[in-house]
Amino acid sequence: MSWKRKHLIDVDDWEREDFELLLEQTSNMDSILDRSIKKAPALRGKIVVNIFYEPSTRTRTSFEIAGKLLSADVINWTASGSSAAKGESLRDTIWTLEAMGADAVVIRHGEVGVPYYLVEKLKKASVINGGDGTHAHPTQALLDLYTAWRELGSLDGKKVAIVGDILHSRVARSDIYAFKAVGAEVYLSGPSTLMPTDINSLNATYEPNIAEAIEGADIIYMLRIQRERQDAGLFPSLDEYHRRYGLTDRLIGKAKKGALVMHPGPINRGVEIASSVADGPQSFILKQVRAGVAVRMALLYLMLGGVKE
Amino acid sequence: MIKKVIMTEEEMDRTLSRIAYEVAEHLKGFNDVVIVGVQRRGVSLAKRLQKSFRDMDGVEVPMGELDITLYRDDLTLLQDQPLVRSTSVPVNITGKRILLVDDVIFTGRTVRAALDALMDLGRPSLVQLAVLVDRNNRELPIHPDYVGLKISTDKSDVVEVRVKEWDGDDQVILWEDGGEG
Amino acid sequence: MKWLVNGRLFDGELLREGLCDLVIDKGRVAKIAPAGRFVPPEGATRIDLDDRILAPGFIDLHAHLRDPGQEWREDIISGSRAAAAGGFATVVAMPNTDPPVDRSSLVRYVLERGQSAGAARVLPAGSVTKGRRGQELAEMWFMANEGAAIFTDDGLPVSTAHLLRTALLYADDLGMAIMEHPEELSLTKDAQVNDGPCAARSGLKGAPKAAELIAVERGIALAKDTSAHLHLTHLSAEESLEAVRRAKEDGINITCDVTPHHLTLDESLVEKSGYSAAYKVNPPLRSGRDLEALWEGLADGTVDAIATDHAPYHLDEKDLPFQEAASGIASLECAVAVVFDAWFKRGKPFGIERLLQLFTAGPASVLRKSDLGRIEEGSVADITVLDIGRERRVEAKRWESKARITPWEGSVLCGWPVMTMREGKVIWVDGDSGLHAERD
Numbered sequence: 042m043s044w045k046r047k048h049l050i051d052v053d054d055w056e057r058e059d060f061e062l063l064l065e066q067t068s069n070m071d072s073i074l075d076r077s078i079k080k081a082p083a084l085r086g087k088i089v090v091n092i093f094y095e096p097s098t099r100t101r102t103s104f105e106i107a108g109k110l111l112s113a114d115v116i117n118w119t120a121s122g123s124s125a126a127k128g129e130s131l132r133d134t135i136w137t138l139e140a141m142g143a144d145a146v147v148i149r150h151g152e153v154g155v156p157y158y159l160v161e162k163l164k165k166a167s168v169i170n171g172g173d174g175t176h177a178h179p180t181q182a183l184l185d186l187y188t189a190w191r192e193l194g195s196l197d198g199k200k201v202a203i204v205g206d207i208l209h210s211r212v213a214r215s216d217i218y219a220f221k222a223v224g225a226e227v228y229l230s231g232p233s234t235l236m237p238t239d240i241n242s243l244n245a246t247y248e249p250n251i252a253e254a255i256e257g258a259d260i261i262y263m264l265r266i267q268r269e270r271q272d273a274g275l276f277p278s279l280d281e282y283h284r285r286y287g288l289t290d291r292l293i294g295k296a297k298k299g300a301l302v303m304h305p306g307p308i309n310r311g312v313e314i315a316s317s318v319a320d321g322p323q324s325f326i327l328k329q330v331r332a333g334v335a336v337r338m339a340l341l342y343l344m345l346g347g348v349k350e
Numbered sequence: 351m352i353k354k355v356i357m358t359e360e361e362m363d364r365t366l367s368r369i370a371y372e373v374a375e376h377l378k379g380f381n382d383v384v385i386v387g388v389q390r391r392g393v394s395l396a397k398r399l400q401k402s403f404r405d406m407d408g409v410e411v412p413m414g415e416l417d418i419t420l421y422r423d424d425l426t427l428l429q430d431q432p433l434v435r436s437t438s439v440p441v442n443i444t445g446k447r448i449l450l451v452d453d454v455i456f457t458g459r460t461v462r463a464a465l466d467a468l469m470d471l472g473r474p475s476l477v478q479l480a481v482l483v484d485r486n487n488r489e490l491p492i493h494p495d496y497v498g499l500k501i502s503t504d505k506s507d508v509v510e511v512r513v514k515e516w517d518g519d520d521q522v523i524l525w526e527d528g529g530e531g
Numbered sequence: 532m533k534w535l536v537n538g539r540l541f542d543g544e545l546l547r548e549g550l551c552d553l554v555i556d557k558g559r560v561a562k563i564a565p566a567g568r569f570v571p572p573e574g575a576t577r578i579d580l581d582d583r584i585l586a587p588g589f590i591d592l593h594a595h596l597r598d599p600g601q602e603w604r605e606d607i608i609s610g611s612r613a614a615a616a617g618g619f620a621t622v623v624a625m626p627n628t629d630p631p632v633d634r635s636s637l638v639r640y641v642l643e644r645g646q647s648a649g650a651a652r653v654l655p656a657g658s659v660t661k662g663r664r665g666q667e668l669a670e671m672w673f674m675a676n677e678g679a680a681i682f683t684d685d686g687l688p689v690s691t692a693h694l695l696r697t698a699l700l701y702a703d704d705l706g707m708a709i710m711e712h713p714e715e716l717s718l719t720k721d722a723q724v725n726d727g728p729c730a731a732r733s734g735l736k737g738a739p740k741a742a743e744l745i746a747v748e749r750g751i752a753l754a755k756d757t758s759a760h761l762h763l764t765h766l767s768a769e770e771s772l773e774a775v776r777r778a779k780e781d782g783i784n785i786t787c788d789v790t791p792h793h794l795t796l797d798e799s800l801v802e803k804s805g806y807s808a809a810y811k812v813n814p815p816l817r818s819g820r821d822l823e824a825l826w827e828g829l830a831d832g833t834v835d836a837i838a839t840d841h842a843p844y845h846l847d848e849k850d851l852p853f854q855e856a857a858s859g860i861a862s863l864e865c866a867v868a869v870v871f872d873a874w875f876k877r878g879k880p881f882g883i884e885r886l887l888q889l890f891t892a893g894p895a896s897v898l899r900k901s902d903l904g905r906i907e908e909g910s911v912a913d914i915t916v917l918d919i920g921r922e923r924r925v926e927a928k929r930w931e932s933k934a935r936i937t938p939w940e941g942s943v944l945c946g947w948p949v950m951t952m953r954e955g956k957v958i959w960v961d962g963d964s965g966l967h968a969e970r971d
Contacts, residue, residue: 043430050805053732062433069417078470081420111420131852152854153723153733154806161805162501174854175734208735236739242728339434342420346431 044343048168049214050156051177060186060223066339067187067332073110074335084113087345090143092134094120094150095169099306099330100171100180104111104147107337113345116143135159139166145345147171167344174261175209181305182215184336186223188329189260192301197224202254202296204286205264205313206235212305213264217245220260230254230285231264234275251286258296263288263313279312288314293323301325351508357499357522360481363499366395369480370402372496373449379407384450384473388464389417389435392452394513395482399451414439416450421463437467444472453511455481458492483509483522532556534575536567538585538916543892543905546584546884553585555912558954563908578968580916580948586887587906588913588953590894592788593685593710593764594837594863596622596653599640605843605933607644607653610863613841613932614651615959617863618948620653621903627686631663632656634817635673640651642678650958651951652913654680654898659698659709665690668698675705680898683710685764688746696753698826703759706899708786710762713746713771714814723854725798725815732802732954735854738815740768747771751778754785762897763787765840767814769824776833786836786897789825791866796938797822801853808849808856811937829889830881836894839866843934847872850936861934865925867917869939871946875919882920888895890915914952921947921964 044062052060073079089108091101101117108115118138131150138146146163148156149171156170172178189196201220207213207229217227227245229236230253240247248254255261266282276282288302302314302323310316319326357365377383380403387396391417403411417435425431450464463480468474480496485503499522503509506527514520533555540551540563550566554575562569571577602739605613607624614622624641626632632641638655642733657674659682661667671682682702689695698709719738724730726737747763751774754761766772766787780786798816801807810816813853828834842859849856854971862869867890874886895904902911947962950957957971 043433045430066434069436072437076471080470082466083420083422083425086426130847132850150852152852154853157805157807158852176732211734214732214734237731237734238726238739239728239731242731311647342434343431346425346428 047344048156048160049179049338049340049344050160050168050170052179052182052215052222053177055222057222057224060219062191063183063336063339064187066343067335068191070338070342071335073338074331077111080112081110082112084108084111084345087113088142089113089145089341089345090116090118090138091147091171092118092138092149093296095172097149097171100149103330103333104171104337107334108216108341110334110338111116111342113341115284131158132162135162135285135308139163140199145169145341148173150174169340169344172211175211175214176209177215179215180333180337180340181212182219183340184329184333185216185262185303185305187336188303188325188332190223191332192325193259195224199225199259200228200257201225201260202228202230202258203262203264204230204251204254204288206266206270207231207264208235208237209270210264214243216262217243221245228254228258232276235270238335252292252295255292255295256291258300260301260303261288261293261296265305265309266306266313283312287312288318290315290317290321293318299323302330306330315340351525351527354524354526355521356501356524359501359520362520362522365482366398367402369496369498370373370399370406373399373480374403374406376495377447380407380411382446383411383449384439384441384443384446385411385413385451386416386439386468387413388450388452388460389415389509391513394515395453396451399449412441414441416436416464416467418460418463418467421466423459423463439471439508442472443468443474445475447476448478450477452479454483454484454485454509455479455492455494456487456509458488461492462490467498482511485509487524532572532574534571534577535585536577536579537582538580539582540906541584541586541588541884541887541891542907543895544760544884545731546789546887550582551585553906555952555955558912560906560908560910560912561631563906564938566856570873570907571830578966580966583949583966584887584917584919585906586915586917587891587904588951589618589622589867589890589915589948590621590898590904591619591839591841591863591866592623592681592897594622594624594841595627595843595859596624597944598628598644599637603845604848604935607641609650609931609933610843611645611648611650611653613758613863613930614950615953616931617865618867618915618917618951618953619651619863620915620953620958623654623656623680623898626656626658626686627663631943632908633658633661633663633669635670635677636672638679638855646664652953654678654850655684656681656683656710658682659684659689660694663687665694668694668701671701671705671707675707677942680900681708681710681762681777683712683764685710685712686775688714688716692749692753693933696757699753699757699759699761703757703958708760708762708897708899710764711746711750712765713743713750713763715742715745717811718742718745722815723800723811725817727798727818729798729801733806739790740817743768743814744770744774747774751775751785754778755783758784760784760786764838765793766825767793767817767821769821772824772828772833776828779833786835787833788836788894788897789828789834790838790840790860791862791869792860792938794822794825794829795869796948800938807852808851808853809860809936809940811853811856811858812860813858816851826877826880826950830885834889836897837866837870837889838894839863841866841932844936845933846935861927861932861937862939863932863940864874864930865937865944868923868925868947871917871919872944875946912952913957915948916950917927917946918949918964918966919946921945921949923947
């Protein structure tokens, strides 16, 4: 099976075999991170531009390291203090970067659908979605999948509980799709004010009682809760949120023994997750970070090499 | 294409034994030796050499596998991006004597890539190359130290090394381009 | 003098048997007779319609011509020409301009500008409130005297129930209707799409159908209370149609229109198109079920008119990522074809007369203009000639309208207008249609 995709906007059009291929390639890239000389020449001479309209040190750095490990030249372009601040349109920015020779563009933007817009405008460069508004964050989903797979092997029939602000979460949307595609059962939990109205179209099971949702889970995935949501009146206080939906040592007991605790980061200690859990033996949060670099290496390698049609 | 079996299972077995003895003789024992097989079939052959060394001397020579995909010099020219295989060398190779094993040496480019990959893993004190077949169409100044069979081929011929682990049987086949496509 | 021959005549109510000839003199229909029955008058220009449909000039109740104040998007001249090229002899211009049309001088401006275009008749709509600010009633009587055809704060609902009630009573004295844009704003703040699967999967804020229904129910209650005529525009939800149906059964004076886009496009297209802003509109594209309910409303008479809600924007305002792009669909020049093509592809769910009424007699009665929307001896010679077999591709770059983005771009549709006449003058003809006629 070979890799034919030129762009990565969302994983919602990936088949099971696409995920399996990616996981396997990631696994083979992973070992580079253990070497003393962490470099391979595969993407020498390629230019990758990180275009981040939303601030994000972790994802951007992850992409940067991934590109550099494969000897690509990685450029960071942030929106503030740049042409965007001077009112340059996204379209003009992207054409300028393509004219400068960018082979791939990693885009993070606060608006839904921006990567599709870029694909329509670009002639040569590949587009990788680093997160578009509330819609999708495909590389996060892939690294989450890889972290779980590396630890548990096949995810067929495994139970994944995703807890928190599903309504505003691009991580949730992409993860739901990815975990389901490899055979896991996905449960969602959180207050109804933080769930989309038409939740059935997400193809996961909504369980408002968190203890039920976590019961027997193999993976507990906690989402970050943002203060702005409280300001918007969607729940009364962070304290109440923590009491009802925070992951504590006691609550973790309901999951399967040794269940993986995951979080996309950055964590709000004491809100969605207790410090003791975040730093505890079941926390895979830092492993996710490492997986992020390996997954992004695999993606950059697959997408930037070869002659694409 | 015209098929010619140039090494049978028995011949392959004897040739590998002979190489094992040559290696043992030249390296004067297996102190600090690490066998590294080049993916894929080089790995199978490396395993057999490892077994031979074990049978000969009772010594367990450490073995690793090396995938050279990321070091190829033709990545931007290929239609499809080749898939990466696993690299796992369980010991630190710095200061060690490496026996690199591959099935066929042809233009020499794969070996060049393997050397680069090895250098990124550490600093060996010595690297020697063992191949089952030397096709003699070199494009780079690279030579094997131990050769099973040396043949002259045209660029358009195909040399197929088959190993039980991957192909179900052991033999080496030369496919000659008959000129009719 | 003009002599139109061999047309299949639709008079506003019925499609006549056989072919007809029609004479137009001094801007009015002078004579109608079965084809070939009489000798043409001296000096009359003969136009052979060759079996095409001869209908009263189509009327669009709802189009945004952006003039005065936003002429980079459209102006009265380009809008009037676009309407004519879309087969409309009359187009009602929405008052949410800059400044809004809330006084007689601006009504006069729109009217005169429209006349100078020499294309479709532009009927100005006046705003309900001064400055469209939703606080005080605007001078409806003055505006009506200058020629305002209907009153609306479109773009927004009338701000309070009290104000809507007062406006209904006041307009009723003038024998006119209030056109209400039904939307409960507190439910739709920042909404970009329908509150359905697309919103769930993208995280875009969804506008629930309840937002439309609440305003529809409010309007119906007030229309009942005042016995005045309320017209609800661009209804998009099955529940809204059901409420209007019941209101009509109860004898309440309610009329409504639906748009070509809500009749043919649903919310799944937003995702399928990769969030193309061509599909961004308010009220948003709804579910397949709502779309079906709209067609039922066309068939059973719940819907009185099809109105385009033509919302032209400059390319730079629409060719943007979805959330940033302006909301609205431009369609004047392809709306008729979009609807006829869909009607045909659905297997003609009701007679063609019903469909033709929705563009003619239906809107005419909403505007209380008995002299439009029909063809009979003595009526104003507004004519639309429709070729239901004609196939053409939608190409916005060739439009008279300044808009260049439309969701039907590139589609080949069947069923196009080929000639439009206003008061006996040919204001548009499709030169490639095989119809031999010339613009006046």
